Amino acid sequence: MNSFRVGLIGTGRISDVYLRNCAVFDGLEIVACGSLNMDESRAKAAEFDVPCAKEPAAIIADPEIDAILNLTIPAAHADISVAALEAGKHVYSEKPFVTDLANGRRVLELARDKGLTVGNAPDTFLGGRWQTVRKLLDKGVIGAPTGVAAFVPTHGVERHHPNPDFYYAKGGGPLLDLGPYYLTAMVFLLGPIREVAAMGKKTFAERMIENGPRNGEMMPVEEDTHSLNLIAFENGVLGEMMVSFDVWESETPRFEIYGEDGTICIPDPDPGDGANIFQGPVWYRTRAEARWTERPRPDAPAEWCVAENTHGFNYDARGVGLLEMADAVANGRSPRASGALAYHVTEAMEAMLTSAREARFVDVASTCARPELLPETFPKDR
Numbered sequence: 015m016n017s018f019r020v021g022l023i024g025t026g027r028i029s030d031v032y033l034r035n036c037a038v039f040d041g042l043e044i045v046a047c048g049s050l051n052m053d054e055s056r057a058k059a060a061e062f063d064v065p066c067a068k069e070p071a072a073i074i075a076d077p078e079i080d081a082i083l084n085l086t087i088p089a090a091h092a093d094i095s096v097a098a099l100e101a102g103k104h105v106y107s108e109k110p111f112v113t114d115l116a117n118g119r120r121v122l123e124l125a126r127d128k129g130l131t132v133g134n135a136p137d138t139f140l141g142g143r144w145q146t147v148r149k150l151l152d153k154g155v156i157g158a159p160t161g162v163a164a165f166v167p168t169h170g171v172e173r174h175h176p177n178p179d180f181y182y183a184k185g186g187g188p189l190l191d192l193g194p195y196y197l198t199a200m201v202f203l204l205g206p207i208r209e210v211a212a213m214g215k216k217t218f219a220e221r222m223i224e225n226g227p228r229n230g231e232m233m234p235v236e237e238d239t240h241s242l243n244l245i246a247f248e249n250g251v252l253g254e255m256m257v258s259f260d261v262w263e264s265e266t267p268r269f270e271i272y273g274e275d276g277t278i279c280i281p282d283p284d285p286g287d288g289a290n291i292f293q294g295p296v297w298y299r300t301r302a303e304a305r306w307t308e309r310p311r312p313d314a315p316a317e318w319c320v321a322e323n324t325h326g327f328n329y330d331a332r333g334v335g336l337l338e339m340a341d342a343v344a345n346g347r348s349p350r351a352s353g354a355l356a357y358h359v360t361e362a363m364e365a366m367l368t369s370a371r372e373a374r375f376v377d378v379a380s381t382c383a384r385p386e387l388l389p390e391t392f393p394k395d396r
């Protein structure tokens with residue numbers, strides 16, 4: 015694969031892991047970085063050996079750059095993506111894809127008209143953990159799937175993020191922040207969503223920043239911080255998802271798929287630990303077994319011996335979606351962590367917000383292809 019030359023815009027907190035990973039991915043090269051805070055960008059460039067730091071507009075205009083990696087705050091995602099596409103560059107963004115659907119359509123239409131590719135986080139479903147779940151499902155270990163459930167209780171981010179305002183401002187909240195991980199995984203495993211229903215609650219009017227230079231400062235809360243959602247999939251499976259910034263402690267962090275013959279469980283899908291979302295145990299239990307089976311199990315029946323995490327990416331591998339997108343561009347195909355998938359998940363979340371606000375079931379009009387498993391031939395990790 016020829017090197018895919020990437021310009022990074024947004025050098026805040028999440029950029030470190032991208033810079034670290036992209037430095038060792040074969041076929042990707044971050045050649046410039048910039049943000050609204052150029053001192054921060056220069057420091058990141060020095061720390062991670064990025065050849066140059068320059069203003070975002072100069073990165074977007076640089077003819078030597080193939081793609082923009084958009085790690086700005088959610089409210090800026092659409093503008094940066096549109097500017098990148100207008101300048102003839104592919105774009106890969108952090109989640110959420112956009113904060114309103116009209117902008118999402120604009121991004122996808124512009125990419126289509128210009129023959130460019132749009133990719134989007136989360137790429138966690140390309141991690142060994144979710145790939146293993148998909149293999150178990152495809153092998154029929156739990157029979158036909160009937161239900162799915164994700165419980166993700168947290169107490170928000172103000173204890174560890176120095177600038178947590180955007181998590182509580184319009185466009186934030188646990189649904190738009192945490193929802194993309196679990197909904198994207200659900201669509202990867204079960205296919206597109208047809209209809210949703212939801213309830214939401216804003217528990218506190220204000221919250222206190224509890225770390226860093228702004229310790230003690232209060233922030234307004236504009237979005238619901240406790241979100242309960244029901245999900246009907248096109249294939250008839252029914253799901254539920256609880257995501258919260260209001261729970262101090264719980265034994266429920268879980269992602270489970272129920273099938274006619276058993277259950278698959280990810281016991282700790284913890285969003286606070288980036289690595290956990292890519293790697294870790296997958297359990298399954300079938301009607302034939304009295305106990306949970308954790309993969310890998312040396313004495314598992316041969317037909318259940320799904321190779322465990324053979325693709326790698328069993329660490330906080332953020333950026334693997336961009337690596338896979340570079341391969342997709344080189345081979346003239348759609349990426350797995352695609353803009354169309356991100357749009358569909360965004361529409362489902364918008365529908366959940368509408369449902370909670372208006373107390374009614376809401377259809378999800380868009381659809382998308384269920385991403386394929388990563389092939390065994392996909393470049394391995396570090």
Ligand SMILES: NC(=O)c1ccc[n+]([C@@H]2O[C@H](COP(=O)([O-])OP(=O)(O)OC[C@H]3O[C@@H](n4cnc5c(N)ncnc54)[C@H](O)[C@@H]3O)[C@@H](O)[C@H]2O)c1
Nearest residue numbers: 024025026027028049050051070085086087088090108109
């Ligand atoms: N922090 C995390 O743990 C985490 C995890 C997963 C995903 N994300 C997502 O990553 C994105 C960035 O999060 P973060 O925590 O790094 O935020 P951050 O506030 O630490 O950094 C944001 C960066 O974007 C830049 N920026 C903002 N608006 C801009 C604009 N208009 N033009 C150019 N640059 C602009 C800022 O200068 C800064 O460099 C968000 O969408 C977030 O949801 C964050």
